[in-house]
Amino acid sequence: MxxxxxxxxxxxxxxxxxxxxxxxxxxxxxxxxxxxxxxxxxxxxxxxxxxxxxxxxxxxxxxxxxxxxxxxxxxxxxxxxxxxxxxxxxxxxxxxxxxxxxxxxxxxxxxxxxxxxxxxxxxxxxxxxxxxxxxxxxxxxxxxxxxxxxxxxxxxxxxxxxxxxxxxxxxxxxxxxxxxxxxxxxxxxxxxxxxxxxxxxxxxxxxxxxxxxxxxxxxxxxxxxxxxxxxxxxxxxxGPGAPDLTVPRPLRPEAVQDLLDAGGWVVDLRSRVAFAAGHVQGTVSVEYGDSFTTYLGWTLPWGEPITLVGEADDVRAAIRDLSRIGVERPGVGRTDGLPTTGYRRAGWADLAARPDRPVLLDVRRADEHRAGHLTGAANIPLHDLVRRIGEVPPGEVWVHCASGYRAGIAASLLHRAGREVVHVDDEWDRAADHGLS
CATH class of the missing domain: 3.60.15.10 (Ribonuclease Z/Hydroxyacylglutathione hydrolase-like)
Structure with missing residues (x-):
C-alpha cells in the first residue's frame, strides 16, 4: 500500500x-x-x-x-x-x-x-x-x-x-x-x-x-x-462540476476603468509593497500567496463579479485557487496606462516616533484583539470591513494586523473608499519592542 x-x-x-x-x-x-x-x-x-x-x-x-x-x-x-x-x-x-x-x-x-x-x-x-x-x-x-x-x-x-x-x-x-x-x-x-x-x-x-x-x-x-x-x-x-480554469482574454485598460467607475471589484495580485507604492485608484490589494483564497473569499461580497490584474502566472494560479471555493470564471484585466496613486507603509518604529497617537485600526479577528491590543485601537476584523467601513473613525488611519498581510487588504479597501491611510506592515509581536502598548 x-x-x-x-x-x-x-x-x-x-x-x-x-x-x-x-x-x-x-x-x-x-x-x-x-x-x-x-x-x-x-x-x-x-x-x-x-x-x-x-x-x-x-x-x-x-x-x-x-x-x-x-x-x-x-x-x-x-x-x-x-x-x-x-x-x-x-x-x-x-x-x-x-x-x-x-x-x-x-x-x-x-x-x-x-x-x-x-x-x-x-x-x-x-x-x-x-x-x-x-x-x-x-x-x-x-x-x-x-x-x-x-x-x-x-x-x-x-x-x-x-x-x-x-x-x-x-x-x-x-x-x-x-x-x-x-x-x-x-x-x-x-x-x-x-x-x-x-x-x-x-x-x-x-x-x-x-x-x-x-x-x-x-x-x-x-x-x-x-x-x-x-x-x-x-x-x-x-454536486459541483468541473471547474473552468481557462484564462480569459484580458479586458483593455479602458474597460477596467469603466468597471472601477461603476464600483466593481478589481483585485490587484501584486505584493502589498508594490501596491502601496503605486496602484490604480479603486483597485483592491489581495497579494497572491497561500492566504489569497481564504481572505479574498472571506472579505469581498460573495457572488459579486471580480476582475484580476497581475502577472500572468499569478492570474492563472489565482483562477485555479478561486475555483476551489466556487468563485467561477473571474475576469482578467490590464491597467497599463491608467493613472496611479499610492499610500504610505510604516512599521511600529514609525508609530512609536510620533508625538501623538493617530487613529489606529486593528483588523485582526476579535479573539486576537481581546488577547492583546494597543490602547485606543478600534477593532473591525478584516472580514467585516466592507460592511462596516463607515464605522472607522475619521482622520488618517494607521491599519495593522498580525503580519501586515490582512492590513494590506484593509488599507486598500480604506483607500478605495477615499480615506487617508497608512499601512502598518509589521509583525504584531514586535510592537512591544518599540514601547507600544
Whole structure:
C-alpha cells in the first residue's frame, strides 16, 4: 500500500491517493482534479474508487467529477442527503479496492454523518480521518448549526477515541484538515505525518480523559471562520462540476476603468509593497500567496463579479485557487496606462516616533484583539470591513494586523473608499519592542 498526498496549502487541506500498485482509491479530492489525474497517470494506477469523508464546508469537492471521468465508485455516506447518484456507504461496511480492504467507520462530530476510512493491506493500516482525528486536535464542531455545537463536540470526542481504539498504534494517520485550515480546532498542527500511536500521547482529544473539560475547552477556543463556508456544503450536496480554469482574454485598460467607475471589484495580485507604492485608484490589494483564497473569499461580497490584474502566472494560479471555493470564471484585466496613486507603509518604529497617537485600526479577528491590543485601537476584523467601513473613525488611519498581510487588504479597501491611510506592515509581536502598548 502506498499513500500519496496532494497538498492544497492555500486552504490548509490535503487529499490522498492510496494504491496497491495497480488500482487506487482517492480520498477527499479538491475540485481541480487534474492534479489527481496527473499523479495517477504518472504512477500508472487506475482510479476505481473515490471517497468523501464528509460533505465539506471549506471547499468544493472534485469527487463527483473525478468518479464520473474514471467510471469509479463514488463513496459518500448513505445517511447524507445529496442530489446525485453515488455508492452509499454505511459505518462498518467494507469493500475491496484491488488488493486493499477499505472499511468505513462512523466518526460524527465535524459533521453529523462524518466517516473515516481504514485501509488495510498486507498487514498495514492507513487511517483517512477527514475532519475527525487531526494531528494534535480534531475538526471544528460549529459548522453545522450553532445549536448542534455542544452535541457534535461530544460526538467528536467519542469518535476520535473510538477510531483510535479500532486500529493499531502504528497505523498511519491521514487527515484532510489541520494544516492551516479554518476547519481545524484547538492546537492542530501541520506536521508532515503521524501515526495513531503518536496521537494517543499528543492529541488532546485522546489525552484529556474528562469529556466535559474537553468540550468546554474546544468550544471556548473556537474562532471566526470564513463566511464563504456557508455556501460550500449546499454546493457540495448538489454536486459541483468541473471547474473552468481557462484564462480569459484580458479586458483593455479602458474597460477596467469603466468597471472601477461603476464600483466593481478589481483585485490587484501584486505584493502589498508594490501596491502601496503605486496602484490604480479603486483597485483592491489581495497579494497572491497561500492566504489569497481564504481572505479574498472571506472579505469581498460573495457572488459579486471580480476582475484580476497581475502577472500572468499569478492570474492563472489565482483562477485555479478561486475555483476551489466556487468563485467561477473571474475576469482578467490590464491597467497599463491608467493613472496611479499610492499610500504610505510604516512599521511600529514609525508609530512609536510620533508625538501623538493617530487613529489606529486593528483588523485582526476579535479573539486576537481581546488577547492583546494597543490602547485606543478600534477593532473591525478584516472580514467585516466592507460592511462596516463607515464605522472607522475619521482622520488618517494607521491599519495593522498580525503580519501586515490582512492590513494590506484593509488599507486598500480604506483607500478605495477615499480615506487617508497608512499601512502598518509589521509583525504584531514586535510592537512591544518599540514601547507600544
Amino acid at each position: 502506498n499513500v500519496e498526498t496532494i497538498d492544497t496549502p492555500a486552504l490548509g487541506d490535503r487529499s490522498y491517493l492510496v494504491h496497491d500498485g495497480a488500482v487506487a482509491l482517492v480520498v477527499d479530492p479538491q475540485r481541480d482534479i487534474d492534479r489527481v489525474e496527473e499523479l495517477a497517470a504518472r504512477l500508472g494506477v487506475r482510479i476505481t474508487h473515490v471517497a468523501e469523508t464528509h460533505v465539506h464546508n471549506d471547499y468544493l469537492t472534485g469527487g463527483l467529477e473525478l468518479a464520473r471521468r474514471h467510471a469509479a465508485e463514488y463513496l459518500v455516506a448513505a445517511a447524507e442527503d445529496v442530489a446525485y447518484q453515488r455508492r452509499p456507504i454505511s459505518p462498518g461496511e467494507s469493500l475491496a479496492v484491488g488488493s486493499m480492504t477499505v472499511t468505513a467507520v462512523a466518526t460524527p462530530g465535524h459533521t453529523e454523518h462524518h466517516l473515516a476510512y481504514v485501509v488495510t493491506h498486507e498487514g498495514r493500516q492507513a487511517v483517512f480521518s477527514g475532519g475527525s482525528l487531526l494531528f494534535g486536535s480534531v475538526g471544528r464542531t460549529d459548522l453545522v448549526a450553532p445549536d448542534r455545537t455542544a452535541s457534535l463536540t461530544r460526538a467528536q470526542y467519542r469518535s476520535a477515541r473510538d477510531l483510535a481504539d479500532r486500529v493499531d498504534a502504528d497505523a498511519s494517520l491521514h487527515p484532510t484538515h489541520g494544516f492551516g485550515s479554518f476547519c481545524s480546532s484547538g492546537p492542530a498542527t501541520g506536521a508532515h505525518g503521524s501515526t495513531v500511536g503518536e496521537q494517543r500521547t499528543a492529541n488532546h482529544a485522546l489525552t484529556d480523559h474528562d469529556e466535559q473539560h474537553f468540550v468546554d475547552t474546544l468550544i471556548a477556543n473556537l474562532t471566526a471562520y470564513p463566511s464563504y463556508y456557508a455556501h460550500m456544503a449546499p454546493l457540495n450536496r448538489r
